Amino acid sequence: xxxxxxxPEGRANIRAWSAKCDGLGGLIRGYASHIVKKILNPQHAxxxxxxxxxxxxxxxxxxxRDTLTIxxxxxxxxxxxxxxxxxxxxxxxxxxxxxxxxxGCNSLAQILRxxxxxxxxxxxxxxxx
Numbered sequence: 001x002x003x004x005x006x007x008p009e010g011r012a013n014i015r016a017w018s019a020k021c022d023g024l025g026g027l028i029r030g031y032a033s034h035i036v037k038k039i040l041n042p043q044h045a046x047x048x049x050x051x052x053x054x055x056x057x058x059x060x061x062x063x064x065r066d067t068l069t070i071x072x073x074x075x076x077x078x079x080x081x082x083x084x085x086x087x088x089x090x091x092x093x094x095x096x097x098x099x100x101x102x103x104g105c106n107s108l109a110q111i112l113r114x115x116x117x118x119x120x121x122x123x124x125x126x127x128x129x
Contacts, residue, residue, distance in 0.1 A: 003053050004095060011095060015059045019102070025062035028054045032070045036077045045083045048074065052092035056108060059097050064105035071115055072124035080128070089115050 003014055018024050035051040038044060051074055060067045071089075078085035093112035100107060115121060 003057060004049060011056070012097070015057055015061075015097060018057050019059070019061045025058050028058040029062075029066055029070055033073065036070075036073045039074075039077050039081045039083070041081050042083050044081060045078070045088070048078055048083065048085065048088040049092070052088060052112070053095065056092055056096040056112075059108050060101040060103055060105035060111075062103070064101065064103055067105070067108070068111075068118065068120040069124075071111070072118070072120045075115060075121055076124045076128055086116060089113070 003011060006014065018028065032051040032054040035047050035054075039047050039051075051070075055067060055070060055074075058067065075085045075089070078088065089112045093109040096107070096109040096112055098107045098109035105111070111118070
């Protein structure tokens with residue numbers, strides 16, 4: 001079943017299954033990082049959905065700092081490709097868990113909704129300029 005087409009219970013089940021699989025978090029984050037390199041222009045905007053779905057599945061379970069780094073890369077990569085990432089992040093927040101994670105991270109849904117205010121994004125932008 002496709003994550004983005006699943007109902008909230010189905011997405012929660014996918015996230016729970018992912019959290020139990022050793023090494024899967026690294027693969028998911030790697031997949032999202034790989035997609036960042038493919039977003040080159042506005043025609044590639046739909047790739048943001050794939051990358052953000054991967055981040056949503058991982059749900060900050062393994063290391064929220066890695067999640068913030070990937071989100072910053074996605075945001076800045078989208079901006080570089082002349083794509084406004086904010087609506088894509090907001091849509092992804094609707095697919096994501098809206099509760100604190102087991103690693104003490106705020107809800108991923110909240111992070112996605114407010115990501116434009118995060119220091120990780122400012123830092124990533126400074127490195128790009």
